[in-house]
Amino acid sequence: MNTGLLNQKSVDHRTVVLETKDLSLAFAEEGGEPVFSSISLRLREGDLMLLLGPGGCGKSSLALCLNRVYPSAIDSVVKGGVYLHGQSLEGQDPGAIAQQVGIVFQDVDSQFCMLKVEEELAFCLENIGYPREQIDAKIDEALQLVHLTSWRNAYIHALSGGMKQRLALACALALNPEVLILDEPTSNLDPEACWELSALIDSIRKQRQMSILLIEHQLDAWMPYVNRLAIMGSEGRLIYEGEPRAYFANFKEEARRLGIWMPGAVRLHDQLQLENKPSWQPITREELAELWLNEPDSAKRAVLQQLEQAEASRTAQQDPRRSDTDGTERRGGMGHTGDTGDTDHLMHIDNLSFERSEGKIILDRLSLSIPAGQFIALVGPNGAGKSTFAALLSGILEPSAGRISLAGKALSEWPERELRKRIGLIFQHPEHQFVTDTVYDELAFGLRLQKLPEDAVEERVHSLLEQYRLLHRRNFSPFALSQGQKRRLSVAAMLSDEQQVLICDEPTFGQDAYSALELMKSLRARVDRGLTVIMITHDMELVQQFADRVVVLGHGTIQWDGPPEDLWNWPENDLLDHKLIPPLSAQLRNKLKAALQEKQEAHKEVLL
Amino acid sequence: MKTSHAWGGLLNEMNPSIKGLTVILGVILLSLAFDPVTVSISLIYVLSVTALFGRISWRRWLLLFVPFFIMAIGYFWTAALFPRSDLPQDSPLIFSWGPLKMTEAGFSLALSLALRTLMFSALSLMFVLTTEPVKFMFSLMQQCKLPPKLAYGILAGFRFLPLFREELRIMQQAHRMRGIWREKRNIRSMLHAFKRYSIPLLASAIRKSERVAVAMVSRGFTGGKRDFYCQLKIRPRDWMFMGIVLSGIALGYAVSFALGTLTWYGGQL
Numbered sequence: 001m002n003t004g005l006l007n008q009k010s011v012d013h014r015t016v017v018l019e020t021k022d023l024s025l026a027f028a029e030e031g032g033e034p035v036f037s038s039i040s041l042r043l044r045e046g047d048l049m050l051l052l053g054p055g056g057c058g059k060s061s062l063a064l065c066l067n068r069v070y071p072s073a074i075d076s077v078v079k080g081g082v083y084l085h086g087q088s089l090e091g092q093d094p095g096a097i098a099q100q101v102g103i104v105f106q107d108v109d110s111q112f113c114m115l116k117v118e119e120e121l122a123f124c125l126e127n128i129g130y131p132r133e134q135i136d137a138k139i140d141e142a143l144q145l146v147h148l149t150s151w152r153n154a155y156i157h158a159l160s161g162g163m164k165q166r167l168a169l170a171c172a173l174a175l176n177p178e179v180l181i182l183d184e185p186t187s188n189l190d191p192e193a194c195w196e197l198s199a200l201i202d203s204i205r206k207q208r209q210m211s212i213l214l215i216e217h218q219l220d221a222w223m224p225y226v227n228r229l230a231i232m233g234s235e236g237r238l239i240y241e242g243e244p245r246a247y248f249a250n251f252k253e254e255a256r257r258l259g260i261w262m263p264g265a266v267r268l269h270d271q272l273q274l275e276n277k278p279s280w281q282p283i284t285r286e287e288l289a290e291l292w293l294n295e296p297d298s299a300k301r302a303v304l305q306q307l308e309q310a311e312a313s314r315t316a317q318q319d320p321r322r323s324d325t326d327g328t329e330r331r332g333g334m335g336h337t338g339d340t341g342d343t344d345h346l347m348h349i350d351n352l353s354f355e356r357s358e359g360k361i362i363l364d365r366l367s368l369s370i371p372a373g374q375f376i377a378l379v380g381p382n383g384a385g386k387s388t389f390a391a392l393l394s395g396i397l398e399p400s401a402g403r404i405s406l407a408g409k410a411l412s413e414w415p416e417r418e419l420r421k422r423i424g425l426i427f428q429h430p431e432h433q434f435v436t437d438t439v440y441d442e443l444a445f446g447l448r449l450q451k452l453p454e455d456a457v458e459e460r461v462h463s464l465l466e467q468y469r470l471l472h473r474r475n476f477s478p479f480a481l482s483q484g485q486k487r488r489l490s491v492a493a494m495l496s497d498e499q500q501v502l503i504c505d506e507p508t509f510g511q512d513a514y515s516a517l518e519l520m521k522s523l524r525a526r527v528d529r530g531l532t533v534i535m536i537t538h539d540m541e542l543v544q545q546f547a548d549r550v551v552v553l554g555h556g557t558i559q560w561d562g563p564p565e566d567l568w569n570w571p572e573n574d575l576l577d578h579k580l581i582p583p584l585s586a587q588l589r590n591k592l593k594a595a596l597q598e599k600q601e602a603h604k605e606v607l608l
Numbered sequence: 609m610k611t612s613h614a615w616g617g618l619l620n621e622m623n624p625s626i627k628g629l630t631v632i633l634g635v636i637l638l639s640l641a642f643d644p645v646t647v648s649i650s651l652i653y654v655l656s657v658t659a660l661f662g663r664i665s666w667r668r669w670l671l672l673f674v675p676f677f678i679m680a681i682g683y684f685w686t687a688a689l690f691p692r693s694d695l696p697q698d699s700p701l702i703f704s705w706g707p708l709k710m711t712e713a714g715f716s717l718a719l720s721l722a723l724r725t726l727m728f729s730a731l732s733l734m735f736v737l738t739t740e741p742v743k744f745m746f747s748l749m750q751q752c753k754l755p756p757k758l759a760y761g762i763l764a765g766f767r768f769l770p771l772f773r774e775e776l777r778i779m780q781q782a783h784r785m786r787g788i789w790r791e792k793r794n795i796r797s798m799l800h801a802f803k804r805y806s807i808p809l810l811a812s813a814i815r816k817s818e819r820v821a822v823a824m825v826s827r828g829f830t831g832g833k834r835d836f837y838c839q840l841k842i843r844p845r846d847w848m849f850m851g852i853v854l855s856g857i858a859l860g861y862a863v864s865f866a867l868g869t870l871t872w873y874g875g876q877l
Contacts, residue, residue: 064822073825098828109771110816111823113764115742122837123760127828135837157770171827396781416784425785431808432775433782449787479811493786 015085017211018043018066018101018179022080025061025070035061036236038080043179048205048212048225050244053232054259055484055512059215062232063181066213067101068094084179095128102172106184108164117143117159117167118152124171142174145204161382162193166200173204180205182214186221187509190382190538192579195221217512218539219263220584223284234258249281259514264541264584271310274302285584289591297599300592307589311565314545345369346500346532347393352402354388362388364556365402372500373530375523377543377564380553381579386536387428389553390503393534394425406501424499428506430490434478439470439489442478446497460496467522468492469515484511491519495526502526503534508542520546544568544583554578618849619662619738624747626846630853631735637857638727642873644716646864647723653856654730661849664737672736676729680722688718720871741766747840757831764820768813775812779805 024037036058043049053059064070068089071078082089084100105111114120121139130138143149146166151159159167165185172180182201186194198221205212205225216222229244239254240247248255248266255262265288266281278295282288292303347370354363362385370376378386391397393404395411404411406422414422427433436442443464447457465471468488473481478489491507504523508516523533524546537543543550543564550567552560559578560567567575568586575582582590619627638650658664691714699713745763748754783804864870 064826067826069822069825073822094825094830095828098826103823103826105819105823107819110768110819113760113767113820113824115763115767119742119838123829124827126834126837127830129835132835132837132839157767175828391781394785396784420785420787425782427778427782427785429778431811432779433786434808435783435786435788435804446787479807497787 014044014046016042017045017047017085018213019083019086020066020080021083023062023065023082024079025058025065026077028075028077032077034236036232039232039236039238041230041238041241043211043213043228045211046205046209047228048202048214048222049228049230050219050222050226051213051215051230051232052255052260054234055515056482057232057234058236059232060183063103063183063213063215066179066181067103068092068097098124098177099128099175100177101179101181102175102177103181103183104165104168104172104185106187108161108168108188111168112156112164112171115155115157117148117154117156120156120167121171121174124174128175138174142170145173146170146200160193162189162197165189165193165197169197169201169204173208178210180210180212182212182216184216185214186216186218190579191221191540191581192576193382194218195581198222198225201225217261219261220265220285223263223265224286226283231255231258231260245281245283248283249279256513259512261513268584268588272303272306274299274306285587288584289588292588292592293595297596300596304589304592304596307585307592310585346372346407348403348405349393350403350405352392352404353400354385354392354397355400361556363392363399366557367402368551368558368561370501370532370534372532373527374532375527375546375548376532376534377547377550378534378536378553379538379540379543379550379578379580380559384553385556386553387505390425390505390534390536393501394423394503395419396425420499421497422500424494424497424502426491426494426502426504426507428509430486431479433490433493434486437477438474439465439476439478439481440474442489442493443496446493450497464492464496468518484515487511488515488519491522495522498531501532501534503536505536506538507535508537508539516542540581540583544586552578552580616661617663618845619658619734620664622738622849623751623840623842623846624739624744625751625840626842626850627735627739628744630850631731633850634731634853634857635728637854638724638731640873641861641864641870642720642724643864643869643871644719644723645867645869646860647720647727649860649863650857651723651727651730653860654727654734654853657853657856658730658734658738662734662738669733669737672733673729676725680725683725684718684722686718687721688714691717743838743840746836746838750836750840751842755831756834760824760829760831764817764824768816771816772809772813775809776805779808 018041020039020041023039023041024034026032026034039062041049051059051062061070064074065078066082068082070076072094089097089100112120114123118139121142122135125135125138139152140149143152146169148163148166148170151163156164156167165188169185180201185201186197189197201212202225204210214222214226219226223244226244229240229242229247230238231240231247233239240251248262252262252266252270263283265283265285269282269288269291276299278291280291282291292300295303349366349368349370352363352366353361355361366389378389380386388397392399395404395414398412406414406419411419434442436445440461443461444457447460452460462471465474468491470481470485470489470492473485478486481489487507487509488511491504494502502523507519507523511519520542523535527533527548535542535547547564549562550560550564551558552567560570565586567580568582568590572582634650634654638647641647658669688710689708691711695711695713695717699711702710702712702715704710742763745754745759749756749759788801788804861870
C-alpha cells in the first residue's frame, strides 16, 4: 500500500501544465483588502488536485483567476502571473484561454445561455471559431463523452441536475482544454449522481491526459482519484501543497480548526480507538475497508464492536423513549390512519396525494405519522418530491387528496396564526426568507411578532448572534452576507421561534465543516427538548450521525421508513435504486461483518 | 387536408427577420386606412394565412387573443356611445336608450377602432406564435447585424423568466412562513412588501446574470464576429411569403376602394 506514496514521489518530474506565481487578488471597492495573496501553485500533467479551504477563503475567485475572468471581465486587481506551459496567460484573448482552461461551475441553472442542449454546445464551439462544417460531429463526440447522446435536442431546463452538470462538462470539454477547473460540481447533486460524475471525470482525465483542479466540499466520491492537495488558510494564503495522505496524517488538528471538510475515511479512522492502530493513513473508503480487512480477525472484531457500540450509544442517548415509540412506529408506521386520540403522534399524514396543475403526480397516497421529539431525515433522489412534501407538511401547499392533521385537527382548519407557531419551514435558499434590512432585525422579527418586551428581544438576539457567529455582522443587510452566513442567519431566525415541528430543506448546503456541525447540533438540541425536526438531505453521514428515523421517498410514495442503522442493512443495489449510498461507518461495518461471517462459515465447513 | 399538411409549417420555417419585417410593414400599411371594410378584409386574410400556413397551438392563440378582443369591445362601446363631437350630427340613428345614442357614423368609427386593435394583435400573434426566440435572435444577428453581445444577453435573460416566476412564488411562501401575515395591512405595509420582494429578486437577478456572464466568458465568448452553426438564410420563398401577406392587405384596400368605402386615417381616436 505504500507503493502509492512512492509512485507519486517518483513521478514529480512530470511537466508542469499550469502554474501560478505569487498570485493575489483584490477588489478596489472593498478597501483594497486582498481576497487571497501570494498563491504559488503547480498543476502537473495528469494531476487531479483538490483545493480545500474554509468557507469564503477565495477558492472560487482563485479558479476564476486561472482562466483570466479576473481581471479581464470583472473589475479587480490581480498581481502575479498565471502560466500555461511556462507561457503567461496575460493579454491572451478569452477565446484562446477557454481552449486551454475549461471550467464547470456549481450552479446548475445559471451556467447556460441557450435553451437546448445542442445550441449550448454549438455556442461554445462558435465562440472559438470552430469550423462550421465540423461542429455537428464535434457536438456528437462531446455528448458521447458524457453519455448524453440521446438528449441532443432536449431542452436544458428539462434535464436533471446531474445531467446538467454533465452538459456543463461537455461544454468545457468540447473546447479540448488541457486544464479543467471544477468549482463544486457536485454540491447540488444527489449522492449517486455525485459518484457517477466523479468516476466519469476521472475516466475522461485518463483518456485525455488532462490536469484537473477541483474545489469541493463533498470529498468521498473524489478521494479515490485525487493525487495532489492544496489547502488555503483563512487569510487567503496557501498553507499546504503536496500529498493528500501526508496532510491528513499529520495536520488533522489544523484542518479541524480551519473548518475544512475532511474525507469520511480520515474522520472515521481517527475515531477508531484501538491498540496497535496501523499508522498508515487511509483517505478513501476503499482504503479504509481494505486496511481493516487485512488486519487479523481480533482487530476486525474490535473495530466492528466499536462501530456497533457507537451506533447503540448514539441511539440510546438520543431518545430514551425511542424504543417504545419506535416499536409501534415501525410496525404500524405505513398506512397508519389518523387515530386522533394518540398524544404521542403530533402529525398524521393520511393518503396524501399531490398533483401538479399540468397533471403530473408528485405524491401518491402517502401515509405517515410524526411523533413529538423525533429527528426525521427525509431522503430520496432529486425530483422525488421531497420539497413538495415539505411544503404540504407546513401547510403552504394544499394537497390534491388526503389529509394532514396536526394534533388531531386538519391543517386547513388551523388558523394561519396558530399554525405558524407550531410548524416552521426553512427553505433551501436562505435569501428567500429574509424580510428585514439588518441582521439584527431579522433575528428580532419573530420575537417582536410574539410581542416580547424589547429588552428580552435584545437579550435573545444577542445570544443568537453570538451562537451563530454573526455578532460582527449585526448591522449588515442580510443580503450582504456570505453564503454560509446567510444560511446561518436563516436558520437562527427560524430557530428563534419554538415550533413543535421544524422542517429544514438541506440546511447544511454550502456550509463549511464547522458551521454544518454547529447547525446540526442546534437542531439535535431542539429534538432533545422534545420538538420534532424533519430534515431533507442528501448527506447520509448526517443522517447516520443525527437522525432517529429515515423516510425514503421515491416514485411518489414512502419506500422505506425506520431507523438509519436498519436502512444500511439493505443490499447495496437496492439502496442505489433510490440513489442512496450508505455512510462510511455502515459500509465498513457491513464489510467487516461479511468477512468475519465468511471466515466462520469456512471454519465450520472445515470442522464438518 | 393533404395540402394543409404540406403548407402547415411554412410560417414557422420562414426566416424570422423577414417575417418580422412583413408584420411591421403590414402594421404600417394598415395604419393608413381607417374604414371597417379594408381592415376587416385584411383581418380575415391574415387569420386565414395564420391558419393555413402556421403550425400553432390554437389554445395559446385564443388565450393571447382574448385580452385584445375584450379591449376591442371596450373601445367599440366607448367610441360608439360617446362619439366625438366633430362627427356629422345628422347621421341616422341606429338606436337610443335614454341619453345614450348610437349614430351610423359613430358606429362605423367605433368599428374601425375595434377592428384596428384586432388586426394589429392578429399580425403580432402570427409572428409571436410561429417564431422560436432563439431562431429570431440568430436571424437578427445574421441578417440584421445585431451585435452578438446583445443577442446572447437577451437569450440568457429569456432563460431566466420562468425562474423568476418560480422564485417569487417560493419567496411568498417563505415570507408567509416567517409570519408576515401577522403584520397589519395598510399602504405602508404594502410598500414594505414591495421592497421585501423586489430587493431579493433584484439581488438574485444580479447574481444570476453575473454567473451567466462569467460562464459565457469562460467558454470563450467575446462578443466579436462569429460564424454560426445554425445558418438562417433568406430564401426566395420568404420574399414570396411577404408578398402573399402584403398583397392580401392590398386586396383589402382595392376592394374597399372599389366599394367606395376607403377612408384614410386622419388622427381619429
